Amino acid sequence: MYRYLIFLLLVGNVNAHQMSPTYPEWSASYLDGISNTRVRLFNKREDVKYYEVGVFDKDMKPIPFVTQYHLRGVNFNQYATFDIFINDKYKKDAVYVCTESMLTEVKSSGVASKICSKFK
Amino acid sequence: MVKEIALIGIVGIMSYGGSKSAFALDVPISASVTGSCVISVENNGTYGQPNAYKLSTAPADGGQMPITRVDVTLASAYKVKFTAPDSFSSSPVLNDVVTFTGDTEVSAVSDATNMADYETDKVEVDMSDEYTLSATGSTWFKHSSTANNGGDRAFPSGNYTAYVTAECIAI
Numbered sequence: 001m002y003r004y005l006i007f008l009l010l011v012g013n014v015n016a017h018q019m020s021p022t023y024p025e026w027s028a029s030y031l032d033g034i035s036n037t038r039v040r041l042f043n044k045r046e047d048v049k050y051y052e053v054g055v056f057d058k059d060m061k062p063i064p065f066v067t068q069y070h071l072r073g074v075n076f077n078q079y080a081t082f083d084i085f086i087n088d089k090y091k092k093d094a095v096y097v098c099t100e101s102m103l104t105e106v107k108s109s110g111v112a113s114k115i116c117s118k119f120k
Numbered sequence: 121m122v123k124e125i126a127l128i129g130i131v132g133i134m135s136y137g138g139s140k141s142a143f144a145l146d147v148p149i150s151a152s153v154t155g156s157c158v159i160s161v162e163n164n165g166t167y168g169q170p171n172a173y174k175l176s177t178a179p180a181d182g183g184q185m186p187i188t189r190v191d192v193t194l195a196s197a198y199k200v201k202f203t204a205p206d207s208f209s210s211s212p213v214l215n216d217v218v219t220f221t222g223d224t225e226v227s228a229v230s231d232a233t234n235m236a237d238y239e240t241d242k243v244e245v246d247m248s249d250e251y252t253l254s255a256t257g258s259t260w261f262k263h264s265s266t267a268n269n270g271g272d273r274a275f276p277s278g279n280y281t282a283y284v285t286a287e288c289i290a291i
Contacts, residue, residue, distance in 0.1 A: 022155030
């Protein structure tokens, strides 16, 4: 019983940022010359309300893309799905899709998190 | 007549058995395993102030090191990079140049055999420490940060915030 309580205390405060899949793939969209992919994020960070999504090349330089919200509010303990559209001419340069926590000064944990999946 | 009826019966049973196997259903059990990386902040960091011109997360200085945990579900699919702060994200107006130092160390692992080399194999560049996560499971990292105000001048009173950046990048 005591072990269980201690475990609860330890995990109760954990703030987590999760993203999947590790290796997303582009697929043809309903628009000519445009491909799309989807990544999923889980926000278990109480100190983070917004996440920014970005697409980058191999040197982490930004690549043009379209999504509904580049900066998106994700409530605590909620999943969010990002549908990302890219012009086919940029597709071969796109290597990473990343989500990054946007920290507010109040109640911050002192750690900014960024997770990047890779197009192979 | 009896023989014919018996033969028809045998053929019927055989064909029933045959058609049963021909129409047998294979019930699929499918799964889609997608890897993921999870960055968890287990301990918030706080600066202690051992003297007027120094802020430090070291427990000996009255601070608390932030601790992060990184979970990966695919082996050798991610590297994780931690960058210690080199400036305050918020502070009062400073009265001198502040020098930052910082470091990250593995503090615990979930797989002592396959993660034993994480700390020795890390790559340090300036304020960043990079680890290749070659095994699945959880790794805990502790981060230290120190800020020294130039000329040993006292830090102005107010609230100070600095961030460690944790990046989990698919490889």
